[in-house]
Amino acid sequence: MTVPAFGLGTFRLKDDVVIASVKTALELGYRAIDTAQIYDNEAAIGQALEESGVARRDLYITTKIWTENLSKEKLIPSLKASLQKLRTDYVDLTLIHWPSPGDAVAVEEYMQALLEAKKEGLTREIGISNFTIPLMERAIAAVGAEQIATNQIELSPYLQNKKVAAWAKAHGIPVTSYMTLAYGKALEDEAIARIAAKHHATPAQVILAWALALGYAVIPSSTKRANLQSNLQAQQLTLDEEDMNAIAALDRNERLVSPEGLAPQWD
Incomplete structure (x- = not known):
C-alpha cells in the first residue's frame, strides 16, 4: 500500500481552525494530510504546510475532485487550481470524490482524465472515493487496477462495508476508511469501552x-492537540x-454519509 496508513482528515475544518489543526498535527509527526476541493480549505492548508517548514518531499497530500469538475475539460484545470491553493507543484494522491450523479459524466471519461493528470505530473497517484463494486469494475476497466491507489469509503464499527472492502482487496485496491469513529458515536459504545479499559487505551x-x-488506512481529524497525539498512538x-x-x-450497516442526489446505489 503506497497510501500512508495514518493521516489527518480535514473535513469540516476551515480557516484558522484547519491551519491550527494541520500545524499541530505536523508538529506531532503526522505527514499525510487529506483534503478536497469541496471542503473549501485547500488554501488554508497550503498556508499551514508552507508555514510549518516541513519539506514537501516528506509530506503526502491528498485532494479530491468535486463532481462539477469531473468532465475531461474541467478535471485538470480544477486540479491545477487546487495545486495553486495548496502551494505545491503536485499532490501525492488525487481522488474522484464521488461518482458523477446519474452518470452525467461517464466513469471512463473522468478516470482517463485523472490518469492524464498523473502522466502530466500533477499528481503522483490517483484513486477513487465512495465507489461501489459496479463503479470499481468500471474504474478498473478504464485505467487498470494497478493505477487505483485506494478507494476511500465510509467504514466504521457500525458500517463495516465488508462486501466492498473484500472485493477491493481481491482486486488489488487498498481501502481508506473515513468516518472511522462514526462521527464520535462509536466512542460511546460499551463494547469498545471495555476493550479500551482492558488495554489502558x-x-x-x-x-x-x-x-x-x-x-485499512485511516484519516481521523481533530482540532485538539491531545486527541491528535492520542490518535497517532493507535498505531x-x-x-x-x-x-x-x-x-x-x-456491524449494523449504519451509514452516516449518503447525500441525496450524490450517493450512488450502495452495495
Missing part, C-alpha cells in the same frame, strides 16, 4: 487500531482476536 485508539489491523496498539471479534459483532 482510549476508545478512539481502539477503533483506529481495529481499522489498521484490517489493513502502537495491538488488539487480540477476542477484541477484533467483539468489534466485528457491532
Whole structure:
C-alpha cells in the first residue's frame, strides 16, 4: 500500500481552525494530510504546510475532485487550481470524490482524465472515493487496477462495508476508511469501552487500531492537540482476536454519509 496508513482528515475544518489543526498535527509527526476541493480549505492548508517548514518531499497530500469538475475539460484545470491553493507543484494522491450523479459524466471519461493528470505530473497517484463494486469494475476497466491507489469509503464499527472492502482487496485496491469513529458515536459504545479499559487505551485508539489491523488506512481529524497525539498512538496498539471479534459483532450497516442526489446505489 503506497497510501500512508495514518493521516489527518480535514473535513469540516476551515480557516484558522484547519491551519491550527494541520500545524499541530505536523508538529506531532503526522505527514499525510487529506483534503478536497469541496471542503473549501485547500488554501488554508497550503498556508499551514508552507508555514510549518516541513519539506514537501516528506509530506503526502491528498485532494479530491468535486463532481462539477469531473468532465475531461474541467478535471485538470480544477486540479491545477487546487495545486495553486495548496502551494505545491503536485499532490501525492488525487481522488474522484464521488461518482458523477446519474452518470452525467461517464466513469471512463473522468478516470482517463485523472490518469492524464498523473502522466502530466500533477499528481503522483490517483484513486477513487465512495465507489461501489459496479463503479470499481468500471474504474478498473478504464485505467487498470494497478493505477487505483485506494478507494476511500465510509467504514466504521457500525458500517463495516465488508462486501466492498473484500472485493477491493481481491482486486488489488487498498481501502481508506473515513468516518472511522462514526462521527464520535462509536466512542460511546460499551463494547469498545471495555476493550479500551482492558488495554489502558482510549476508545478512539481502539477503533483506529481495529481499522489498521484490517489493513485499512485511516484519516481521523481533530482540532485538539491531545486527541491528535492520542490518535497517532493507535498505531502502537495491538488488539487480540477476542477484541477484533467483539468489534466485528457491532456491524449494523449504519451509514452516516449518503447525500441525496450524490450517493450512488450502495452495495
